[in-house]
Amino acid sequence: MAKGSLWSLLLWEALLRIAVTGAQVLSKVGDSVLLAAEQPPGFQVREAIWRSLWPSEELLATSFWGSLETLYHSRFLGRAQLHSNLSLELGPLQAGDSGNFSVLMVDTGGRVWTQTLQIKVYDAVPRPMVQVFIAVPGDAQPPNTCQVFLSCWAPNISDITYSWRQEGMMDFGVGTHSLFTNGQVLSLSLGLRDKDVAYSCVVSNPVSSDLVTVTPWESCHHEAAPGTASYKDVLLVVVPISLLLLLAGVFVWHSGLCSGKKKNAHTDEVAPETENPLVQDVP
Template sequence: MAVWTLQSLLLWEVLLPVVWAQVQGLVGGSVLLEAEVPSGFRVRDAIWRSLWPSEKLVATFFHGAPETLYDSRFLGRTRLHSNLSLEIQPLEQGDSGNFSLLLVDTRGRTESRTLQLTVYEAVSRPTVQVFIAIADGTQPPRTCQVFLSCVVPNSSEVTYSWQQEGAAELRDPQQGLFIDSQVLRISLGPGDEDTIYSCIVSNPVSWDSVAVTPWESCLQNTGPGDKSYKDILLVAVPISLLLLLAGILSIWHCAFGSGKKRRNNSPNSTTTGTETPLV
């Protein structure tokens, strides 16, 4: 009878309107899936289920008796509170998915609620690299064009943003941001020696940041002996092509000479001539 009642409730849940809610959690932390029982609704039965990747019972409440010992991935990590909210701890990466709660009151009326849980990993500390654009003669003197690249290893769904120390927001941020704000282009002058820029990375449940002083890289990459990458390419590429061509000719010459010697020394080679018959 109890099995038939449970199956009937789950079947009836399909016909009920669904209310969605979004919940986020952090790997290793805890999350509370709230029941939100309607006012005046006297709960007799409650059923929590995990809907993905397959339907599994997580916790039930029948006539005042809570039960959470069911065969699911959440076994040993759940707690059904007195208000019928479900706590999961510690969270794992694979816990993301949909959960449903079916409530039945003492008159047989039902309420259904569905929640979507998304579990995120904590964002890793970002790494910022500083690239200096070589002056081409068109930019003002004593200025430095800088590209700041911010990278977070092994992270997904990360949002990037930049902050200049002491400024409410970056000047013309849309003109200097590239690749979903991972790269920032700025122009520095003598008054920016101590200016600090921070890359801020975040997801819905965590964030981290790292700060750099770009002018220090400008000083390290300027001087009378500096050459642009274009000058280096003009010298390196022709030399590389000549060396490659010389290597190919050498290999071809060796292969050709070796093949010729083998043909001359072969024991199966024959000599064509005329033979005078004896009379």
């Protein structure tokens, strides 16, 4: 009886269908989503069927004369619940659950009503990381100022966006910042008045967001303590010494190789004299 009703529903869908395209439903991995079955006024449902249309066509749930059934072999087996109002709840959601879904309903007068919905499942945004890079001060840079670059990064997940905000402010000051690499890198010119100013990188997608806050002035070049060298001074010493050690190693290796060749050649020259015994006439 139920099987016959199912085939009748599919046939009526093709012949008498009134289709309604629903809105996109957004959710994230681990959550549940409720697909509401909207009915026109005066539509008294007799039979209903929920299906997955894409990426694969699967039967998810049915209702025949008030009898609800969800034990169909599909990727949502054990994760689908059909409510008495014919809304379908799916969860907990997985990363591959995005797709198109439809509900087909037949009323007591034989009218067919079809509604299509789309589910888009996103990963939850992880906490981002921020690196602070300090520009080497030039001759034209005013004293007690610092040019910094804040680089924000989060794992590569779909539809992610980057934005920045100055804590305690609605917006950045005019002409004090620049954005690069689709908002991932923020360039700032800081002064003494900015020593306690914090900046936050906000990473978001359509269903979640997270942020991390840094105080960039803490990384700026303060007056160096006695005996303290900057990274620039260290490079000026380390790089030449490393090159000298590398050249010395190459020279020693090359000298050893040449010495070995000369020794082998000398041995070859002496060998024939030692191989022939000295023969003397005996009186």
